[in-house]
Amino acid sequence: MRLRIFEGRTVQEAMTQLRRAMGEDAVILATEEGAGIVRLTAAKDGGPDDLADILTSGTSLEVIERLAVVLRGHRVAAAQIERLCVAARESGSRDAEEVLAFALAAHCRFAPIGRPAGGPPDRPVVVAGAPGVGKTVMVARLAAAARLAGRPVRVASTDRSRRGGTAQLEALLAAMGLELEDLPHRPEPADRGRLLLVDTEAAHPLRPDALAAAAGLAQQLGGELLPVFAAETCALEAHDQALAWRALGATRYLVARLDNVRRLGLPLAVADAGLASAGAGISPLVGEPLKPLTAANLARLLLHRAASFAQEGSA
Amino acid sequence: MTGLTVLASGKGGVGKTFLAVSLAHALTHLGRRVLLVDADLGLANIDVQLGLDESLGLGRAIAGGLDPATLVQDRGGGLSTLTGAGTGKGLDGLATARLEDAVERLAGLAPGFDDVLVDLPSGLERVGPAFIRKARRLLLIGSNEPTSLTDNYALLKLTRGAAPRPLFVANAVADAAEGRAAHAALARACRHFLDLECAYLGAVRQDRRVPEAIRRQMPLCLRSPQAPAAADIAVLAKRLTAETPAPAR
Numbered sequence: 001m002r003l004r005i006f007e008g009r010t011v012q013e014a015m016t017q018l019r020r021a022m023g024e025d026a027v028i029l030a031t032e033e034g035a036g037i038v039r040l041t042a043a044k045d046g047g048p049d050d051l052a053d054i055l056t057s058g059t060s061l062e063v064i065e066r067l068a069v070v071l072r073g074h075r076v077a078a079a080q081i082e083r084l085c086v087a088a089r090e091s092g093s094r095d096a097e098e099v100l101a102f103a104l105a106a107h108c109r110f111a112p113i114g115r116p117a118g119g120p121p122d123r124p125v126v127v128a129g130a131p132g133v134g135k136t137v138m139v140a141r142l143a144a145a146a147r148l149a150g151r152p153v154r155v156a157s158t159d160r161s162r163r164g165g166t167a168q169l170e171a172l173l174a175a176m177g178l179e180l181e182d183l184p185h186r187p188e189p190a191d192r193g194r195l196l197l198v199d200t201e202a203a204h205p206l207r208p209d210a211l212a213a214a215a216g217l218a219q220q221l222g223g224e225l226l227p228v229f230a231a232e233t234c235a236l237e238a239h240d241q242a243l244a245w246r247a248l249g250a251t252r253y254l255v256a257r258l259d260n261v262r263r264l265g266l267p268l269a270v271a272d273a274g275l276a277s278a279g280a281g282i283s284p285l286v287g288e289p290l291k292p293l294t295a296a297n298l299a300r301l302l303l304h305r306a307a308s309f310a311q312e313g314s315a
Numbered sequence: 316m317t318g319l320t321v322l323a324s325g326k327g328g329v330g331k332t333f334l335a336v337s338l339a340h341a342l343t344h345l346g347r348r349v350l351l352v353d354a355d356l357g358l359a360n361i362d363v364q365l366g367l368d369e370s371l372g373l374g375r376a377i378a379g380g381l382d383p384a385t386l387v388q389d390r391g392g393g394l395s396t397l398t399g400a401g402t403g404k405g406l407d408g409l410a411t412a413r414l415e416d417a418v419e420r421l422a423g424l425a426p427g428f429d430d431v432l433v434d435l436p437s438g439l440e441r442v443g444p445a446f447i448r449k450a451r452r453l454l455l456i457g458s459n460e461p462t463s464l465t466d467n468y469a470l471l472k473l474t475r476g477a478a479p480r481p482l483f484v485a486n487a488v489a490d491a492a493e494g495r496a497a498h499a500a501l502a503r504a505c506r507h508f509l510d511l512e513c514a515y516l517g518a519v520r521q522d523r524r525v526p527e528a529i530r531r532q533m534p535l536c537l538r539s540p541q542a543p544a545a546a547d548i549a550v551l552a553k554r555l556t557a558e559t560p561a562p563a564r
Contacts, residue, residue, distance in 0.1 A: 001468045001504060003461050027507045029464070029500035041461070041500060045508040061444045061473070068412055081412055089441075 001045045003029075007037055014040045063096050064088050067103070070096075070306040075235055075265040080272050083107055097299050105295035108271035111252050112292030113142070113226075113278040124196035124223030127254075128214035130241065131202035133230040134256035136165070139199040140172035140286045146195050147176050148289065156183040157199040158217065169199055172286055184221070196223065205241050215248035225250045226278065231258045235265030242273035252278035254290065259283060262305045267293060317425040318451025319352075319418075320432050320555070325466025327437040330486040331456045333529060334519065334548070335434035340534045341545075341552035343393035347429035350387060352421060353398040354446060355436040383420050395428070397421075414441060418449045425451075430555070438466075439473055448477040452558075454516065455481040459488055459497035468504050475509055484551065485518040487525075494518025516554055519547040 004022060008014030011031075018026060022044050030041040064085050071081045084103040091102035125142065129135045139155060146153035155173055157180060159165040170180050183198065198217065203210040218225035227245040229238050242253065253270050258280040267277060277298075279290035291297075322338075324331045332355065339351040387395050425431045433450070435443045447453055447470075455471070457463040471481060483501060485494035498515040505511040522544035528535040536545045 001465050001472075001508065003465050005461070027503065029503045030496060032496075043504050043508075045504075061441050064441070072412075078412060085412070 001043050003041065003043050006040045006042065008040075009036060009038070011038050011040075014038045018042050063094065063099050066096055067100050070100075070302060071268075073306050073309050074263050074268070074302060076268050077235070077239075077265075077272070080107075080268060097296075097303055100302060101295045101299035104299055108268070108295065108298075109274075109276035110292070110294050110298075111276035111278055112294070113252070113254070113290065122195045124198060124218075124221040125226050126198045126200060126214055126218040126221065126223050127226050127228060128200045128203055128211070128218075128245070128250075129228035130205045130230075130233075133228045133233070134281065135159075135202070135228050136169050136199050137172070137286060138228050138254055138256055138281060138290075139197050140169065140176075141281060141288075141290055142197050143173060143178060144176055144287050145289045146197075147178070148287075152194040153178070153197060154181050154194050155197045155199070156181050158183060159199055159201045165201075175286075196221065198223070205237070205244070208244070211244055211248055215245075215250075218249065224252070226252060226254060227275070228254045228256055229266060229270055230256050231261045231264075231266055231280075233266055235269035238266045239269040239273050242270040242275050246274050250275060252276045254278050254281070255293070256281040258291075262308055264298075264302055264305060267298065317428060317431065319422055319425060319446065319449060320430055320452040320454060321354075321435050321446050321450040322432060322454045322456055323435045323443050323447055323470060324437045324456040324463070325439065325468070325470035326457070326460075326463045329437070329456050329458050329463055330519075330525070331437060332434050333525060333535075334454075334456055334484065334486060335432050337535050337545070337548045338552055338555070339394060339430075339432050340536050341548050342430050342432075342556065344536065344549070345552055345556055346393070347556065348393045348395070348427075350395045350397060350424060350428045350431045352431060352433040353396075354421075354433050354442060383417075384424055387424065397424075414445050418445050422449055439470055443470065444474050447474045447479075450479055452555075453479045453481045455483050455501075455513070456486050457483065457497060457501065458486060459493050464497070464501055464504070467501055468508075471505055471511060471513070472509055475511060481505075481511075481513045482516040483513055484516050487521045488518050489521060491518055491520075517547065517551050519544050519551070 006014045006017045006021070008017060018040055022042055026042040026044045028040055028042050032039040067088055068081055068085055071084060084107055087106040088099045088103040091099045093099050093102065127135050127139050127142070136159070143153050143155050155169070155178060157166050157169055166180060173180055184196070198221070200214045200217065201210070203214050215225050225245065225248060227242070227250050229241070245253070253275040255267055255270070255277070259282045271277060277293040280293050282288065282291050322331050322335045335351060339349045342349045383397060387397050389395050421433070433446055435446050437443070455467055457467045471478070483498045485497040488494040488497060494517065495515070498513070502513040502515070505513045520543045522542050524539040524542040525535060525544050528538045531538060535542060536548065539545060
């Protein structure tokens with residue numbers, strides 16, 4: 001509300017000033033007369049120069065409350081909601097999506113995988129994860145993305161124990177004209193310029209040695225240990241596993257089947273464990289590239305999905 | 316039904332804490348059991364005005380997950396207090412979920428008293444609005460200054476639709492007419508722009524004995540019961556109780 005005071009010798013004189021300065025829709029809140037002076041106090045609201053409004057509704061309580069409801073709907077842990085809400089207060093924006101993106105950027109790390117063709121070669125990537133999270137399809141996806149970007153790529157696998165474990169990968173690779181290769185024991189000079197992707201045997205989350213085997217391989221190859229999480233995994237489980245992967249040297253993670261879930265507690269739980277988001281699988285089609293998760297698009301997705309469960313009253 | 320009676324102001328320095336303390340005492344003089352809550356934790360004003368020395372308080376209780384009920388201190392004469400000292404960090408450091416929980420737990424104390432007065436931090440930060448949304452009665456404190464008018468208006472605009480109907484108290488005004496003028500201007504703005512009725516509880520006149528009482532850390536009604544401000548506050552207390560009659564005992 002903008003408040004202005006006008007003085008004149010008569011009511012008409014003060015009114016003329018008032019209408020000239022504030023227009024017809026100003027409301028007179030008070031009229032005082034004394035010592036030959038008429039004083040009018042007038043107000044206008046809702047204009048762009050409503051300073052009190054502009055300065056106070058920046059990170060309004062409503063927006064932050066709404067975000068807390070959205071995050072609760074996604075089954076984000078209460079402690080993380082608290083941290084995000086406290087961060088959100090600093091955003092200064094009125095827009096829920098912007099405020100959430102600001103809070104996510106402050107609390108989660110985003111490090112999208114991939115680079116434009118022609119740059120320096122990537123380190124080998126050892127794709128790891130619990131049984132059934134979608135490692136093999138993720139390897140094929142990464143290979144397809146490299147092929148589409150015109151980058152030479154080779155793919156190997158340690159998943160030899162499972163019958164048909166390599167058959168699926170071989171079939172997927174064949175579709176893009178690639179063959180499954182033998183795993184090198186150490187980085188070979190001939191590999192320079194070629195991206196090496198390694199699919200691994202499922203790492204049972206309750207068996208530390210299984211996780212350590214994948215980590216050991218990444219170390220041996222001088223590569224990156226890149227765990228995969230399935231979007232539908234319980235967020236709390238994922239958080240525990242992410243902590244374990246991080247302790248073994250992982251810095252980023254991939255999330256598979258993000259298209260299959262509405263509740264997005266998992267990416268937030270994994271981020272809370274300190275892993276940066278490298279990308280998300282959003283389609284059953286292997287040729288569909290991984291989508292980078294950023295603070296901005298994750299915020300948009302969280303709000304978009306929340307709208308669907310809010311409608312059902314199941315938030 | 317008992318609930319929280321919150322004392323709020325969009326602008327600081329209008330005498331909100333003084334009113335909370337004085338009203339609490341005046342209500343006990345009417346035979347009511349009163350709990351006075353200092354939610355203005357950053358400053359812990361009530362401690363100073365009552366001459367209390369607390370080592371524990373609301374902020375720490377909430378931060379540590381304690382039940383606020385265990386921190387209520389019986390001061391005798393029907394007055395209990397729950398004050399905000401003992402923490403460096405105010406309620407505004409709490410996340411929204413925690414803050415809501417804190418307000419909820421404080422509201423849970425209300426059935427044990429005839430009145431629960433909550434002294435809120437002034438301004439539009441989260442703590443004030445969070446309490447206002449849960450309050451049964453909203454006492455809006457202001458002066459006849461234009462800044463007090465615009466800041467109170469901003470607070471009502473922010474909490475519109477979720478707040479109980481505001482009851483305006485004009486503090487530190489020259490006379491009753493000035494108090495009514497202060498209310499009339501705010502009420503007109505609310506009616507016009509917010510479609511909201513702002514009622515009038517009354518005025519407390521400017522009185523040099525008020526700062527004296529605060530300096531001596533003595534409630535005004537004990538130190539200067541004959542002061543015009545003390546008489547005004549007694550009237551406000553009566554009007555408040557008329558709105559919620561004390562249960563027959």
